[in-house]
Each structure stands twice: as structure tokens, then as C-alpha cells.
Amino acid sequence: MRTDSPTSPSATTVPGRGGSSGSPTGQVRPAGGVVVTKPQFREISVIGERPISTQSQSRDGTPIDLFLFHTTEGAGGGEALIAFMERMGDRSYHYLVDNDRDGNTVYDLVDTDLASWSVLDANARSINLVIGASFAAWSRQDWIANARNAVRIGAWLAVQDCRKYGFTPRVIKPPYPLDPPGISDHKYVTEHLGIGDHTDMGDNFIWDILESDVNEFLGGAVLSTDQKIDYVFDQMSKLFASRSPYREDDNPFETAVGVLLMVDRNEHMRLVEDAALRGEPWAVEKVKRLANGEGPGAWLWYPDADGNRQTDTWAIEHAKAVYKKVPASAKKTT
Numbered sequence: 001m002r003t004d005s006p007t008s009p010s011a012t013t014v015p016g017r018g019g020s021s022g023s024p025t026g027q028v029r030p031a032g033g034v035v036v037t038k039p040q041f042r043e044i045s046v047i048g049e050r051p052i053s054t055q056s057q058s059r060d061g062t063p064i065d066l067f068l069f070h071t072t073e074g075a076g077g078g079e080a081l082i083a084f085m086e087r088m089g090d091r092s093y094h095y096l097v098d099n100d101r102d103g104n105t106v107y108d109l110v111d112t113d114l115a116s117w118s119v120l121d122a123n124a125r126s127i128n129l130v131i132g133a134s135f136a137a138w139s140r141q142d143w144i145a146n147a148r149n150a151v152r153i154g155a156w157l158a159v160q161d162c163r164k165y166g167f168t169p170r171v172i173k174p175p176y177p178l179d180p181p182g183i184s185d186h187k188y189v190t191e192h193l194g195i196g197d198h199t200d201m202g203d204n205f206i207w208d209i210l211e212s213d214v215n216e217f218l219g220g221a222v223l224s225t226d227q228k229i230d231y232v233f234d235q236m237s238k239l240f241a242s243r244s245p246y247r248e249d250d251n252p253f254e255t256a257v258g259v260l261l262m263v264d265r266n267e268h269m270r271l272v273e274d275a276a277l278r279g280e281p282w283a284v285e286k287v288k289r290l291a292n293g294e295g296p297g298a299w300l301w302y303p304d305a306d307g308n309r310q311t312d313t314w315a316i317e318h319a320k321a322v323y324k325k326v327p328a329s330a331k332k333t334t
């Protein structure tokens, strides 16, 4: 189940505009009772112990919204690759998943709270995983024969980090129709974000298998396999920031539908109150009713934590203030 929107209806309406109470990020939690099995691997952390872990930098507060796969374009993974990257001194990844014959060792190279040096200007927003010995030119059969288990381990790590950092663990595969958040590869950075020119994982990467593994680790909370539906869902469920020139901040605070309902609330209030201030009896009656704490609009449209309906105190006080300004002649006739 995705929880892109706040767990209870947002109370940020007219007076509270711009406040952000819910998490703006997507997360998938396992469906109740589903047990997922962690793939077996040995994990060796060299963070704080080897120079590779210092080939990193602060994210400067940038939220993480991508988990990216890479190839090494080399035949040697493991220790040899770490030593190579340390000699070069200018590149790194967070995870190295060794797929040697005796492999399935995961090396933690760089703390995921920091940015690794993997994808140029996309470093700050991404977590990067490289598969030990791997080539973008591999065929599908090569991938299955040489790195099937490494991909499964990668899927596991991706789901864990999506949960940890609160972004949606959906696989974005070629032709890369979606903006972040998601799980993708270096070629996505090149083609969708327009950064750099790397093409790993190549044209034959086993996206379907990665996606299947990711969905399995999500514990049955399978996202749509149709990326168009994913896109629509994303647009309908994500929180948007206000575009009012009077906004107080740029924090996401409401879904598209929530914004429409707020527009309805604000516009109808304006219409009724303008008419009441002109002395139109039907409108004066509405304002008077709300000012007296009566009518359906005296109640908030969502219950409190115990399920009880709540008074819309702000609306009632607002109606009282408006009613004070209604022409005295109009008040007499109602």
C-alpha cells in the first residue's frame, strides 16, 4: 500500500496554507502478514576503514529519490575493483555486489547518508550500486548466467534503502517515462535526466527480473506493471506545493484532488460572502447560519482521531466576522 498522501485528511486549508504535515514521499509497506525472505549474502563494510569510503561528499540536504544500478565494464569485481577505484581516486559507489564464482559478497563502500561519486550532478540525489564483473554489452543470457543472484541482492538492497529514505521503490526501466522517485540505472541518468553519457546497464539488462524481485520484497504490495498507470497514480497521489504568490514556503502539502476541493471551498466562500456583503438575503442567511454554528459547514469534513466529528472553529469565527460587516438593513430582513 502506498502512502503518498497524509494518513488522515489534511487540515491545511485556507488559514494554514503552505504548512506541511504529511510526508511528501512515497513508501511501500509489506501487505499484512506477508513474509519475505532476504537473499543470502555476506556483507563486508569498509566504511571508515578504506580510502574508498572517503571518495564521497555531503548530500547538502538533497533528498534521495533514486537507487541506480551500474556495471563495472570489467571482469574483476571484489577487492580488485576496490583497489582500482582507490588508485583512480575519483569514483565510488555505495555498494559493490560481488558476483564472482564464490561471490555474493556485498561490500559497503560509502555511507548512504553521503553521496558517492558515480553519476556527476545526480550524485546528491542517488544511491549507487555496482555489480562486480559486468558489462553493458551483455546479452540477456549473459545477465542471467553471470549476475542473476547479484541482481536479486541489488533488488533487496534497493527496497531496504527506499524504505529507509522514504522514496517509492518502483522500477523505472527503458524507455524511462517517469521522473524520480524510483529504481533505475546509469543510462536513466543519461537519457531521462540529461546528465553525462554512460549507458550502463545496457540494452539487455534483465529489468523484468529486477522488477519481479523488487515486487516480491515489497511483500505483495505489487505496483502496476503499466508505467502509464504508474504515472497517473503518481500525479494523483503525490503532494504538491502551493503556487500562491502569498505562500509561506514551498513544502508539498496537498494532492491534486485536495487542491481542487480547497479551490471549491475558497471560491464558494468568496461567492457567498460577497453576496452577503451586498445584502442579498439568501447569502446573509447562509453566513448567519454558520456564524451560529449551524449547518453542515459548521463541521470539518474529517473526524478526529477517535472518529468523532469536529467543529470547524475557524469557519465559524470567520463567518462571525463576515456577518458583522453585513449591512444592517439586510440583517433586519432575515
Ligand SMILES: [Zn+2]
Pocket (backbone or CB within 6 Å): 069, 070, 071, 118, 186, 198, 200
Ligand atoms: Zn555507471
